[in-house]
Amino acid sequence: MSLAACDATPVPDRLSDFDATYAMQERFGLGDVLVFLGSCIGAKNPTYPGQAACTAVIYSNGHGTETQADFHWNGKKWAAEPTQSQDLLPYPDPRLAKWVK
Known part of the structure; x- marks a missing residue:
């Protein structure tokens, strides 16, 4: 058994649309919105461990x-x-096409 298996720190591939919505509302002062994630990669020049860069709508x-x-x-x-x-990151991101109107 590895110690990594016991680490409860969330990783970006488990970031939910709900979590992204709350984070974006809080950071950027957004009101009544929903955020849908598209593609996520390891962030360029990260300042935090496990930082991910994502496309979002x-x-x-x-x-x-x-x-x-x-x-x-x-x-x-x-x-x-x-x-x-x-x-x-892809732009436009094909994963988000159904949300962009």
Whole structure:
């Protein structure tokens, strides 16, 4: 058994749309929106362990806008930050096409 198997720290591949919504609302002062994640990769120039860069759609009032952000676990919850990984993430991201109108 490895110690990694016992580590309860969330990893980016387990980041949910719900967690991303809360993190984006808190960090960027967004109101009543939903966030849907697209592609996620390891962040360029990370400042936190396990930091991920993701494409996302911010969905409000029946319309979606594609954006990108970094996410990291701060010990209690997921937090969002502006990303430096724009050149590494797909844009537009085909995974988000159904949400962008």
